[in-house]
Amino acid sequence: MFKLENPYALRRGRVAKVIKETENIYTFYIETEEQARPGQYNMLYAFGMGEAPITIASMEGEYLVHTVRAVGDVTRHIDELKEGEILYYRGPYGNTWDIERAHKGELLIISGGLGLAATRWVFEQAKTHHIKRLIHIYGSKDYHSLLYRYLYEHWHSYSEFYITLERPDPRWNGRVGLVTDLLREIELKEDTVVFTCGPDPMVKACVSLLENKGIKVYNIYASLERHMKCSLGTCGHCMIGPYFVCKDGPIFRYDLIREYFERKEV
Amino acid sequence: MEVKGEDEGSNYLIDLDSLVELFGILSQRYRVWAPKVKDGVIRYMPTSSFGELALGYRNIELPGYYELKKEEGYFTYTHPVNSLKELLHPPELPLMRVVKQSSELLFDYTMPNGERLCLFDVRACDLWALEVLDRVFIKNNPKPDPYYKSLRDNLFTVGVNCSYATSTCFCTTMGTGPEVRGGYDLLLTELKEGFLLQVGSEEGREVIGPLKKRRAEERHLQEKENIIKRTEGMMQKDFHRQEARERLYGRMDETYWEPVGKRCLACTNCTQVCPTCFCFDMVEKNGLSESYRVRAWDSCFSPSFATLHRFNLRQSIHSRYRQWLMHKFAYWVDQFGTYGCVGCGRCITWCPVGIDVRQEVRRIVQA
Amino acid sequence: MKVGVFKFSSCDGCQLAFFELERELLELSERFQIEYFLEASSENRWERFDIAFVEGSISTHDEEERIVRIRESSKYLVAIGACAVSGGIQSARNYENFEELFRRVYEKPLGYGISRLSRPLSDFVKVDLEVRGCPISKDALREILLSHLYNKSPNLPSYPLCLECKRKLNTCVVVAHRQVCLGPITVAGCGALCPSYGRGCYGCYGPVEKPNLEALLEGYKGLMPSENIKELLRLGFNAYNPNIRVML
Numbered sequence: 001m002f003k004l005e006n007p008y009a010l011r012r013g014r015v016a017k018v019i020k021e022t023e024n025i026y027t028f029y030i031e032t033e034e035q036a037r038p039g040q041y042n043m044l045y046a047f048g049m050g051e052a053p054i055t056i057a058s059m060e061g062e063y064l065v066h067t068v069r070a071v072g073d074v075t076r077h078i079d080e081l082k083e084g085e086i087l088y089y090r091g092p093y094g095n096t097w098d099i100e101r102a103h104k105g106e107l108l109i110i111s112g113g114l115g116l117a118a119t120r121w122v123f124e125q126a127k128t129h130h131i132k133r134l135i136h137i138y139g140s141k142d143y144h145s146l147l148y149r150y151l152y153e154h155w156h157s158y159s160e161f162y163i164t165l166e167r168p169d170p171r172w173n174g175r176v177g178l179v180t181d182l183l184r185e186i187e188l189k190e191d192t193v194v195f196t197c198g199p200d201p202m203v204k205a206c207v208s209l210l211e212n213k214g215i216k217v218y219n220i221y222a223s224l225e226r227h228m229k230c231s232l233g234t235c236g237h238c239m240i241g242p243y244f245v246c247k248d249g250p251i252f253r254y255d256l257i258r259e260y261f262e263r264k265e266v
Numbered sequence: 267m268e269v270k271g272e273d274e275g276s277n278y279l280i281d282l283d284s285l286v287e288l289f290g291i292l293s294q295r296y297r298v299w300a301p302k303v304k305d306g307v308i309r310y311m312p313t314s315s316f317g318e319l320a321l322g323y324r325n326i327e328l329p330g331y332y333e334l335k336k337e338e339g340y341f342t343y344t345h346p347v348n349s350l351k352e353l354l355h356p357p358e359l360p361l362m363r364v365v366k367q368s369s370e371l372l373f374d375y376t377m378p379n380g381e382r383l384c385l386f387d388v389r390a391c392d393l394w395a396l397e398v399l400d401r402v403f404i405k406n407n408p409k410p411d412p413y414y415k416s417l418r419d420n421l422f423t424v425g426v427n428c429s430y431a432t433s434t435c436f437c438t439t440m441g442t443g444p445e446v447r448g449g450y451d452l453l454l455t456e457l458k459e460g461f462l463l464q465v466g467s468e469e470g471r472e473v474i475g476p477l478k479k480r481r482a483e484e485r486h487l488q489e490k491e492n493i494i495k496r497t498e499g500m501m502q503k504d505f506h507r508q509e510a511r512e513r514l515y516g517r518m519d520e521t522y523w524e525p526v527g528k529r530c531l532a533c534t535n536c537t538q539v540c541p542t543c544f545c546f547d548m549v550e551k552n553g554l555s556e557s558y559r560v561r562a563w564d565s566c567f568s569p570s571f572a573t574l575h576r577f578n579l580r581q582s583i584h585s586r587y588r589q590w591l592m593h594k595f596a597y598w599v600d601q602f603g604t605y606g607c608v609g610c611g612r613c614i615t616w617c618p619v620g621i622d623v624r625q626e627v628r629r630i631v632q633a
Numbered sequence: 634m635k636v637g638v639f640k641f642s643s644c645d646g647c648q649l650a651f652f653e654l655e656r657e658l659l660e661l662s663e664r665f666q667i668e669y670f671l672e673a674s675s676e677n678r679w680e681r682f683d684i685a686f687v688e689g690s691i692s693t694h695d696e697e698e699r700i701v702r703i704r705e706s707s708k709y710l711v712a713i714g715a716c717a718v719s720g721g722i723q724s725a726r727n728y729e730n731f732e733e734l735f736r737r738v739y740e741k742p743l744g745y746g747i748s749r750l751s752r753p754l755s756d757f758v759k760v761d762l763e764v765r766g767c768p769i770s771k772d773a774l775r776e777i778l779l780s781h782l783y784n785k786s787p788n789l790p791s792y793p794l795c796l797e798c799k800r801k802l803n804t805c806v807v808v809a810h811r812q813v814c815l816g817p818i819t820v821a822g823c824g825a826l827c828p829s830y831g832r833g834c835y836g837c838y839g840p841v842e843k844p845n846l847e848a849l850l851e852g853y854k855g856l857m858p859s860e861n862i863k864e865l866l867r868l869g870f871n872a873y874n875p876n877i878r879v880m881l
Contacts, residue, residue, distance in 0.1 A: 004412035006375050008361050008559070047366055048557045048783045050550050071575060073785040088371060227573050229548045232409045233601075234402060235564070236545030237571060239589070242597035247408065263518055265585030305804045305831065330852070332809050347804060357800040529848050532841075533817030534792065538799030550788070552779050554660060563800050568792040569842050583845060618795075618807040618817055619852025 007232050010045050010088040015081050016063055021147050024070040025114070026079045029063040030087050038099075038121035039223060039251050042066070042091030043231050046077035053228045053246070054078075055118040055197075056092060067117040067147065093231045094250045097122040097221065102131050102193040108186075109136040110206050112179055112198020116147050118223045118250075119197050127158045134159040135186065139179035139202065143169035162186075180205050190214040195251075197223035204262055207254055220254040224261070240266060276465035277482035282340075284478050285454075285461055289316040289386070291473060296384035296422055299353065301346045306334060308346045310353075310385065319387075320346075327432035327611065330620025341426050341456045344435060345389045345610055349541030350396055353383065354417045355403070359561045361413060361548075366555050377416040384422040388450065390443030391435075391610040393425055395541035397449055401602040402544050413561070422469060425450035429493050431500040434611030436624055439504040442608045444497040455490045462486050504624040505631060507595070507605060513631045514596045520584060522630045527584025529621055534565035536613035536623070537590065542606050545571075566590050587626075595627060634781060637669035637682040639703055641689025641696045642723055642751060646768035647714035648672050648688055653771040661778050682707040684781060686774075690716040691757055692723060694746035704758040711777060712754045715767040719839055720873030722767075724751040727873050728881070751873065762787065765820050767837035767870040773822060790821040793841050794834050798825035806833050813857045813865075818844035839871035846880045 013030035021027055036042075036056050043051040044066065052074040058065040066087075070076040081087060099107075099122060107126055111119045116138055126134050136159055140146050143165060155161040164175040164182045175182060179202055192215055196203055203222050210220060226245040229235035238245040241260030243252065252261075260266045280288070292298050293314060300313040301320040308320045324337035325344060332347070356378075363374040388396075401407075403414035425446040428435075437443030446453050451470035455462040462482055465471050537543040547564035550557050564571060566589045572579040580586050598606030607623075614622050638648055651658060651673065665684075669677045685707035691697055704710055712718050720727065726734055731749045754760050764773050773789055780787040790797065794816035798805075806812040806828050814833030816825070820841050827834050840846075850859040866877055 004410050004415055006412050007409040009375060010371075010373060047364060047371055048550055048552045048779075049785050050548060050559070077784075085369065086371075225574065226579075227571075229546070229564075232411070233407060234411060234544060234546070235548070236566065237547075237564075239593070239597070241592075242600035244601070259518065264520070265580045265582060266518070266589070305809065307804050307809050309804070330808055348802065352802065357802065528845075529851070531817040531845050531848055531852070532793070533795040535795050535799065535805060535817070538796065552776075552783060554779070554782070563796070565792070565796055568796060570791050581843075583843075616805050616808050618805060618814070619848060 008090065008230075010090050012086045012088055013064065015083055015085050015087055018081065018083055019150075021067060022145055024079065025067060025145075025147065027057065027065060027067045027148075028078075028081065028087065029060065029065055030089075032062060032064040034064065034092060036064070036092035037096035038125055039096040039118065040092040040094045041231075041250065042089045043093070043228075044068070044074065044078055045088040045090075046074045047088075049073040049077055051229075052078075053093070053231060055223070055250075056121065057117040058121040058124060067114070069114050091231070093246060095248070097195055097251055099125060099129055101219070102126075102129070104130055104132060106133040106189050106192040107131050107135070108188060108192050108194045109134075110179060110183065110194065110196040110198065110202075111136070111138045112202040113139070113141060113145065114147070115197035115199070115223070119195055120148065120151075122195060123155070123159070135188075136161045137179055137182055137186070138163050139182070139198070140165055142167040143172045180209055183209055188213050188215060191216070192219065194220040195223075196220065200261070207258075217255040217258065218253055221251050222254055222257070222261075223251045224249055224257070276471070277487065278463040278465075278474070278479040279457070279460050279482045279486055280463050280477065280479045281460045286316045288463075288474065288477055289319075291477065292384045292386060292422075292424070295473065296382045298384045298386055300386035301343070303334065307332060308334065308343055310346045310348050310350075313386070324430065325432060327434045327615040328620070329434065329614050329622045330617055332615055339429075339456060341387065341428075341454070342430060344428055344430060344432055345392055345612075347539065347612070347616070349392050349539075349610070349612070350385055350388065350421075351399065351541050351543075353385065354396075354399060354414055354421070355544060355546075357563045358549075359413060360551075360558045361561055362559050364557045364559065366557075378413055380416055380420055382420050382422065383417075384424065386424045387426045387454075388423050389426060389428050390446045391437045391440075391608040392541055393423065393446055393449040394442035394608040395610070396423070398542045398602065398604055398606065398608065399544065401604060402542075406602045422473075423450050423452075425453040425466070427453070427455040427490065427494060428497050429456060431497050432611065432615070434614040434622075435501055435609065436504050436611055437609040438498055438501045439624070440507060440605055440607055440609030444501075445494045455493060457486055457489050457493075459486070462490050505628050510627055510631045511596045511599060511605075514592060514627075517630050517633070518588070518592075520582075520588075522633055523584035523588045525629070526587050526621065526626050527582060529619060530567075530583050530587050531619060532567040532569070532583045532586055533618060534567045535616050535618060536621075537565040537567060538563060539612040539616045541608060541610060541612070566593070591623065591626060591630075594623075634665050634683040635668045635681065636665045637679070637685045637703070637707065638667065638672070639669070639685060639687045639689075640672070641687070641700065641716070642692040643689030643714065643716040643721060645672060645688070647717075647766070648686075650713075650769050650771045650774045654775060657775060661775075664782055665778060679706065684709045684711060684777075686711050686713050687717050687754060688713050690721045690723060690751045691754060692748050692751040694748060697748070697757060700754055700757050709761045709781075710754075710758065711762045711764060712760045713764045713769045713774075715765065715837055715839060715870035716751075717754050718763045718765060718874070719871040719877075720751045720753050722868075722870050722872075724873035725868050727751060728867055753873070764789065765822055765838040770823055772824075791842060792821055793817055794819045794821045794823070794825055794828075794838065797821035797823075798828045801825050801829060803828050806831060807853075807856070811856055813853055813862065815849075815865075818846060818849055835865065835869060837870045839874050840876040842876070844876055844880075
């Protein structure tokens with residue numbers, strides 16, 4: 001008999017900085033000693049509400065960056081946290097983007113909505129990787145919902161970074177249309193590696209378009225979102241086919257999950 | 267499955283008096299759970315004396331049907347209606363108590379009580395289920411569950427070989443029984459002359475030390491084999507499990523599942539009585555200034571199970587049935603290297619409308 | 634927080650859940666001021682309510698007006714119990730010839746306008762939360778009150794009774810005792826009260842979201858003819874629940 005570490009135990013992290021992204025989305029910088037990798041997530045806890053899996057948007061020094069949209073009880077309460085207050089969480093969980101696959105090649109990142117939080121860190125890391133061409137397409141529903149506006153200039157400096165809004169806005173003179181419309185226009189090499197995170201229908205549509213462009217399905221990686229209660233592969237809620245999104249994912253090589261992901265009600 | 271060690275010097279024959287004595291020894295060393303008759307069914311319950319056991323009862327089980335009769339003999343029934351899941355993965359288990367003190371939270375993680383527990387009379391299917399749960403929570407889990415482990419480490423099992431199978435038993439199909447082949451501390455087989463007692467662990471050997479017993483002879487072991495063969499003969503081979511599994515992956519289209527979706531109530535009973543269905547929900551039980559995080563049995567048939575942003579991805583009942591059956595007979599092998607089904611048949615007996623999972627596997631695979 | 638407790642056509646049973654909270658109610662009363670509760674107090678003030686708990690179905694013309702006034706005075710309106718949520722046992726009349734039934738029951742016309750139908754609150758006003766049960770459980774009531782303190786949505790079950798029944802380690806009364814039990818298509822929340830005492834659930838919490846009644850009728854044929862089970866539902870507490878209505 002030996003004592004096991006309790007995987008449900010929560011840690012405390014002081015909120016060092018809060019950035020308001022949109023009306024209901026906030027970014028938190030949390031003091032941490034943990035080591036994480038791009039694509040992983042933490043379970044964030046709110047007293048009396050429960051937990052929610054939230055992607056690690058980045059690590060800046062000893063700060064963990066989480067971007068949280070208030071959609072349920074847990075996230076609504078986390079979004080009320082102020083500087084100096086404590087966030088209780090556990091993690092990191094899940095796998096990481098396989099950036100080595102794009103070594104010396106082309107990497108395309110496609111992000112939809114809050115999916116940008118899941119690709120942001122690997123996109124930042126791509127800067128220092130040996131990648132020949134780095135493209136990032138970010139689709140947002142409208143002008144209000146744009147995230148990380150303060151980073152765009154920097155992102156433009158090292159990549160082809162495109163933004164498209166679904167709805168036009170008088171303050172926006174950039175592109176309007178769907179992610180797929182933009183994707184259609186971009187010339188891509190057949191061995192381009194693709195990382196994507198966004199709403200399920202967007203991911204499906206992009207994959208089918210990418211295939212038409214000759215891109216191999218096994219070079220496409222998608223980060224999925226599913227209901228999670230434990231993050232440890234035991235509660236069963238996040239299963240998609242034989243996979244537990246919480247521990248086998250959240251990032252999957254698309255050819256492995258396609259059968260389950262594209263099918264209704266799996 | 268891991269066999270705890272069985273050698274020639276481990277086979278004994280005991281009489282009824284010694285069996286009673288054995289039960290007494292166990293009751294002194296452990297809190298004993300054993301099959302008892304309650305509400306017209308045989309159920310594992312805390313048991314303090316040999317006389318309380320369900321000995322001499324026979325469970326008659328059909329899809330959606332259960333009754334008890336009397337029968338000549340002792341271990342004349344099969345497994346109880348509940349399983350060891352109830353002990354190791356309790357229906358509601360508090361994982362932590364959280365107390366709010368001004369803006370700080372205090373966490374109290376109390377492990378379930380470490381009392382030594384003996385499960386008396388466990389059949390082959392359920393011992394397999396124990397192995398399956400071990401893999402889910404500990405052995406094949408990169409983050410082993412300390413709550414499960416603290417209960418598991420305190421478990422002592424007395425296996426019993428089945429001399430009878432009900433119409434809903436299909437352990438032979440799933441390759442888990444009827445012979446108990448490991449995972450036990452002690453093993454009993456009811457013979458004409460008495461009870462064959464076999465030792466599966468050091469702890470088991472220690473327990474039976476003071477017991478009045480004699481060495482079993484070749485004919486006793488032969489009789490055990492015959493009994494197992496006879497029990498095997500009471501069951502049909504319903505399908506070839508590897509073949510079924512391979513074919514199921516090609517049967518995801520809803521047309522295969524709609525017929526059973528029409529019959530299924532999505533009531534969750536099959537998953538709750540299943541000895542291996544492990545899915546759970548995390549429930550916050552709140553007071554004014556404290557909150558318990560409770561792990562509670564859940565089910566893939568529940569209407570909120572696969573909810574993403576308040577929308578359940580599995581709206582139709584047939585898609586929930588598909589998730590359950592595919593998990594049991596296919597996905598589980600990818601995940602844990604064993605089938606999720608041990609062939610105990612509880613889901614068949616306890617389905618209120620008598621859906622027979624064996625028939626569904628056959629229908630879908632043969633379609 | 635200001636609370637009002639109201640009743641319409643009903644038996645008052647759901648309001649008793651407040652008293653069942655006993656000591657807890659006193660603890661909670663530091664945070665909630667019960668301003669209006671005819672069954673509990675002789676001092677009642679009708680001002681603005683943060684939460685209005687409303688029991689009973691709407692079955693007279695007068696009630697139709699009063700529920701609108703309550704809605705206008707309340708931030709958050711909770712329908713408590715089968716009457717308020719589905720129309721209650723009195724909605725059995727909704728399936729009968731009203732005039733004939735009325736003549737059979739009353740010798741002369743009543744002094745107030747009785748409606749043809751006994752209907753749920755949601756037919757008349759926006760309802761923020763529906764709490765099932767006949768009567769509701771004190772656990773649900775506690776959860777709603779605490780949820781207001783925690784500023785969260787109340788966590789009330791949507792899963793079938795069977796899940797709750799098995800968590801309580803009950804033996805299935807359908808299989809073991811050949812009882813007709815509506816548990817498989819009924820929402821949990823009562824703590825599986827009836828099956829815990831060896832009898833079948835008669836559905837007082839009302840149907841789950843998409844009850845597979847056809848399958849239940851087919852599967853229970855050996856226990857009871859389908860027509861009789863439908864009759865049970867028609868005479869039940871949730872006879873007029875939209876999910877039951879469409880199937881009868």
